[in-house]
Amino acid sequence: MKRDQLMLLVSGVLSLLALGWATQRNASPGYLEYQAEFRILVEEQLGPEKAAAVPAGVQQIWVEPASRVDRCISCHLGVTWAGLDDAPEPFRSHPTGPLENHPIEKFGCTLCHGGQGSATGLKDAHGWIKHWEDPLLDSQLAEDYKIPEPYAFMEMKCNTCHRFDREVEGMSRLNLAKQIVNEKGCRACHTINSRGGTIGPDLTDIGDKHPEQYDFERLTNFPSVFNWQVGHLQDPKAYTSDSIMPNFGLKTDEAQAVTMLMLSWRKHDVPLELLPITGLKDEPTEAEAAREKMMLEGDGRFFVENTCFICHDVSSLGIFSATKIGPDLAQAAEDVPRRFGRTLEDFLANPSGTMAVVLSKQIILTDEDKAEAARLMHLAYEKFKQQKADAEKETDAATSTVPASDGEPASQTHEN
Amino acid sequence: MKSRTLKNPEDLTEAGAARKPAGFRLADWSWSWSPRSEREAGDAVVTNFLLHWFPNKISLASLSVKYSFWLGTITAFLFFYLVFTGVILMFHYIPSVERAYASIKDIEFAISYGAFLRASHRIAAHMMVAMVFLHMVRVFLTGSYRNGGLARQFRPLNWWIGLVLLVLTLFLSFTGYLLPWDQLAYWAITVGTNIAQAVPGYGDEIRFFLLGGNEINQNTLIRFYVLHCMFLPLIVTGLFLWHMWRIRKDGMACDDRLALEERAQESRPTPSKTYSLLGVTAGRTATVEASLVDEDKHKVRAVPAVVRRITIVCLLTFALTSALAVWLGSPLEEAANPMVTPNPAKAPWYFLWLQELVAITTIRLGGFTINGGFLGGVLIPSAMLLWGFLTPFIDKSSRSAVGVWFSRERRLQNTIFIIVCLAVIALTYLGTYMRGPYWTVIWPWQAWPEFPPQL
Structure with missing residues (x-):
């Protein structure tokens, strides 16, 4: 029983020590x-x-x-x-x-x-x-990613609320990124803010995509979603081998800016009263809306739906490629016989060169599709000729009515 | 204090004072009162509610650490400590979907001792689950769920109360799991209630009843909150009191043998307590029987012996809980998000052996899947619980095996029980520490797969 008394003392002291430890932790913030x-x-x-x-x-x-x-x-x-x-x-x-x-x-x-x-x-x-x-989003982060402005990443937080503003003071990187997204026509394949195509994944909330859903195996530098996106933007096929996304030749700082923009696209819980009054919705300009409508619903939508437009313009039908890797299909009806000595229909049935690979592996067309393609390309050529004639008429009219002054821009003279 | 007035008058004289041993006495520091007579000790027990819990005298065998490990006492202390910390946390916690998570963050970061209280509450809850389980293991392996042949004993009842308390403890912990409203909470309850859904016929209804709807939302939170803070603790308190009362009626199983052995030596003169006189009661109750054993050799006064030991056990438990709480803290994951399922999503650790069973018994043959939910989630645990309830009737060992660790007479059932317990522990370990993303096994020597950060 003497031992019990000693144990009582020991356990009491231990309890006090534990409480003392807790108190010390609590009292020294x-x-x-x-x-x-x-x-x-x-x-x-x-x-x-x-x-x-x-x-x-x-x-x-x-x-x-x-x-x-x-x-x-x-x-x-x-x-x-x-x-x-x-x-x-x-x-x-x-x-x-x-x-x-x-x-x-x-x-x-x-x-x-x-x-x-x-x-x-x-x-x-x-x-x-x-x-x-x-x-x-501190300066350490910018340093880790070798970005010169220490608070560059903070622009991502700005964009939580300023997502639909096209130009915001102090958001130079994301302003640039938004410009790139517009120029390169990302919406042709991707839906962004519920507008755009469905060929690529919807990017509206891409910033919420969990790291678990990325494949980091082909990433050679520090594995992070940011690095993955930057690398993927610069060379999509290196990250997803079956990707049909074209390489836009973005420079590293451009790719970083676009990545920041993309990762800022997340769901948020900022209440309405804290959001900017302007830009609560993603509104296209009239020209942009017309161009998108033309691409998605116009005569040339066949070329969008079948992804031809990734490489080719069909300029007379309002289809514009962001990459312009191949020639303008508006002139194919004239171009193909001249270059290959075959009709358009014949070329589509038995393509040669790059198109032989593309049409056998990436874009599989049925015979009906090919016939439709040929029909549309002839139509496009007709329109192209028409548009060219109209343009010539217009320029003639312009040169005859407006006398050229000394200060005329160089481009005009160049065109002539 | 009473003892001071009852002091021997002789002590108050100078001569008496001079006779007292001088200097430091540990007893003066650790326990200030020691009754001077049997009567005084008895009076104290009768007039003091707390001391009324204990008999006047108690056997050395039942005080032994090696026999009981004091697991029941530890569990009881943890329960009351959980009530204490829980009530304080109730002042700060807000049971609403919008504010629960933020209120936990406030408890962690801005409230004095908040992080300590929350960590203590969490550690004590985990420990209570473990201690209830170990207490049950102890009672099973010592055969203490059986009567020892003394009058008015009905130990199976206390064993059943104990089993109900075990289930209630799990449910108490489970309901508390949801309250922080973080990812861990949300998905553990999702997995847990999905296991309950495997009950044939009524699965959906049971899940609906548990959640208060078809999904985890405000209804579930307030339901779990009320169950956790009011309903279940009250039931547990009631059953705990019954559990204690049955102990006083049945006596400790290890004392039965002592009494029986003494009775066998009938030739020895016994103290003349004749409660069985005139057949008013048939046989001698455990308390009376136990009081007949050779007191000087086998027994000590409950006060201070038991009180002191209980204090030691409680203090040590408190010290350990507090130290673990400060050391480990209590994690809080991201706020609950029904749109993002963590990989893997796990049930609370004490249900992981069930989740593991469900996973193992789910067999895929090509495109055909046999769902293990019923077998692993319902049939096996129900069978185990049924076996637990029937155990006192299955056991055919003799009375001399009651209160004996690993008695040879119960070798078969002890072996089966130990195997089942080890299997449960092994499956729990497997589920807790070795199941990674997509429920694949990750061995201790393999690196745990970490997802890279976004930035």
Whole structure:
């Protein structure tokens, strides 16, 4: 029984030790140290009066419409203070530009920066932990991907709300990417924001595609979805061998910009009242809408449906290829007999060269399809001739009525 | 305190004080009161509700760590500790689909001792499941579900209450699993309730009843919350009290033998307690019988012996739980997302042996699939539970085997039981640590496949 008394003492001491450990963990959060440091910094730079106003304890911004709490300002104490532009992090003042339209008390921090707003420890708060899918898009990330602007990735967060805006100040990379998406005609194959073709996968929420759904085996550099997309954009066939997506010859920074744009296309829960008033919907310009309609519903839709347009324009029918690898099919009716000494129908039945490979492996056409193709190409040629004649008439009329001045653009003279 | 007034008057004189041993006495620190007489000890037991739980005197055998490992006491302490931490967590947790996850984040990051309380609650819950199981194993292997031949014993009842408590403990833990409303919670409950769906005929109805609908949503959350915080703890508390009361009536199984052995030596003069006089009661109850054993040799006063040991067990359990809580913390995955199924999606660990059984008994022959849900999810666990309930009747060993570890008379059933338990443990281990994406086996020497990050 003496042993029991000793055990009682030991177990009591052990319990107290365990409780003490828990208390020690609980009582020493990192932000208290930062707050003490900040007080000293403010006293040195702005005087003791200001230092007295430095808060203590957990500080937070409650973004009510988004049901978000951001406790970042518990450590990032200088964010709302003026005159600490050169202070070390986490005490630096926030640049005032972006805050004009996005007041911090209305938007908080994580909506734009990412990270875990509710957390109060460094690792948890910056979100570079397991089970937090919205990490801080910090300069380290840009450094890892060798992108010169330290906060380039933050544009992805901007695009959560500014998705449908074509040009936004400060989003140079994504503005470029949006331009590329338009120019290269991605919508010809891909649906984006519920508009576009169905040949390739729907890209509306491509940013939500889980890493599990990617095949990283052919990736030679650091495996991440970002690297996969950049590599795939630059050489689709290297990543998916049966891909019919053309190589657009994007430079690395262009491919990175388009990837950032794509990965920013995610479902989000930002409430309406925090979204920009302009651009709540993806609206095409009239010209774009007409062009898309022409491609998807016009006489030449056969060439879109059968993916001919990936390489070929059919210019007179309004079909435009992003790559222009092959010749314009609007002139095929004249071109084929001239180059191959055969009729169009004969060439389609027994193709030679590249088309022999394409028509036997990638695009399989039935005899009816081939007949339809030939018919449409003849139609296209008729239209082409017509359009050419009209254009010539117009230019003649233009040159006769408008007298050429000295300052006429070079292109005009070149055309003549 | 009572003891102070009952002190021997002699102690109060100078001579008495001088006779007292000087210096540090451990007893003064660890337990301040030691009854001076049998009567005082008896009075204390009768007048004090807490001490009323224990008999006046208790056998050394039943105090032994080697016999019971105090698993029941550990379980009971864990239950009350869970109630304590759970009630505090209730002040901060919000059982709504929109806010549950964020309220857990607040508990983790902004509330004093919040992370510690939540981690303690989680660890204690896991430990309670394990301890209830081990307690059942102990009772089975010592044959303590059987009567030892003393009057008014009905141990099978307590064994059955114990089995119900085991099931309720699993259900308590299962209902608590959903509350954080993270991916782990959402998909564990999805898998768990899908197993329940395999009940033939009524599967869909059972799942509908569990979830309060066809899918996991607000209805499920509030249902699980009420079950977890009110309904199940109240039932468990009631059954626990019954369990304790039956122990006092039946006595510890290890004491039966002591009493029977003593009775065999009838020639020895026994204390003259004749409760069976005039046939008012037939036979002597366990308590009376146990009080007849040679007290000086086999017994000690319950106060302080039992109270002290229970305190030691509770404190050690508390220390271990707290240390594990601080060390391990409690994970919280991404917020629940019905659109993203984690790969693999796993049931709570104590149901993983069932999920494993379902997976193993699901056989694919070409395009034809035999679903193992019924066999693995319903038939095998029901059969095991039925075997558990019938065990007291199946057991044909003699009374001398009651309260004995690994008695030879029960060799066959003990062997089967141990094999079943090991199989359950092995399947649980397999499911917990060795099942990777697409439910493939990943051996300990193989690297766990990690998905690359997005950025």
